[in-house]
Amino acid sequence: MPEQKLGLKLSDLEDDVVVAAEAGSGRLVIVKHGGRVYALDAKCTHESGELGQGYIDNDELICSVHSGAFALESAKASENTPWVTDLRPYRTRVDGPTGEIYVEI
Numbered sequence: 001m002p003e004q005k006l007g008l009k010l011s012d013l014e015d016d017v018v019v020a021a022e023a024g025s026g027r028l029v030i031v032k033h034g035g036r037v038y039a040l041d042a043k044c045t046h047e048s049g050e051l052g053q054g055y056i057d058n059d060e061l062i063c064s065v066h067s068g069a070f071a072l073e074s075a076k077a078s079e080n081t082p083w084v085t086d087l088r089p090y091r092t093r094v095d096g097p098t099g100e101i102y103v104e105i
């Protein structure tokens with residue numbers, strides 16, 4: 001899969017703060033959590049809520065509109081919030097020397 005530079009560095013991210021980013025022809029949300037960087041689709045699978053306005057609870061991204069929950073690791077919808085379906089996960093890589101974040105699109 002081709003890799004794209006996000007224009008974000010690891011030092012730009014705060015733990016558990018959701019950041020919206022452009023990648024390819026779409027939009028993603030980027031989250032630093034537990035020492036890792038996750039990238040997921042920016043649009044909720046329920047009623048297209050903006051996940052960039054969501055928040056992190058434990059290991060999940062929570063949609064701010066109707067509280068749909070998605071696992072950061074897999075992007076799968078939580079069985080506790082059956083009104084949402086899985087998001088697409090994206091593989092990320094942080095370049096060691098520069099801290100630049102890359103995502104596979």
Ligand code: FES
Pocket residue numbers: 044045046047048049063064065066067068084
């Ligand atoms: S729009 Fe996200 S849970 Fe409804």
